[in-house]
Amino acid sequence: MKQETWMFVVCTAFFVLVTPAYWFITGDWTGTSALTMTALLTLMVALYLGVHAARMDPRPEDRKDGEIADGAGELGFFPPYSWWPLWCALTLSTCVFAVAMQTWWLFIIGGAIGIVTLSGWIFEYYRGEHAH
Known part of the structure; x- marks a missing residue:
């Protein structure tokens, strides 16, 4: 989950940098508000993933010595067709x-x-x- 955390941290940094630039260029409060909320939402997801990544054991894809076979096993319940x-x-x-x-x-x-x-x-x- 550390890779996902860093992906959202980078997205948060991008939106934090773009939001004031957008406001200075356009002066539009609607777009600025939307970009601010987007930055806050990506920050919220990054914090959530970061807290859970610190609490849980590393997954095979998070470890340097992880093998493909380490991720084998049951992945969950996948429902059949449904109307x-x-x-x-x-x-x-x-x-x-x-x-x-x-x-x-x-x-x-x-x-x-x-x-x-x-x-x-x-x-x-x-x-x-x-x-x-």
Whole structure:
């Protein structure tokens, strides 16, 4: 995680240097605010990764003597296919469309269907073919 930390530290330094230059050149407060927030967000991620990198044992890619075989083993759980993200996206698009058109009855219907689709996505591994 040390490599990732340094990547975000470099990005933070870049945004800290670019932000005042942008303000002096353009005088635009909106872009300056966005660049300031970007610098603060990259600093936050760098601090998070740095704290966790100091607490945990070095990963094989962080060690000088690390081998490819050191990283072998189970990487995690990768879910099979799922239709629930499609239905959640369609429900969300219905809700956004309802807000844009100011039709609150459609938003309520979309919200109700959204509760069902989000529940289905969350609990899909508790029932059916992929239950465990």
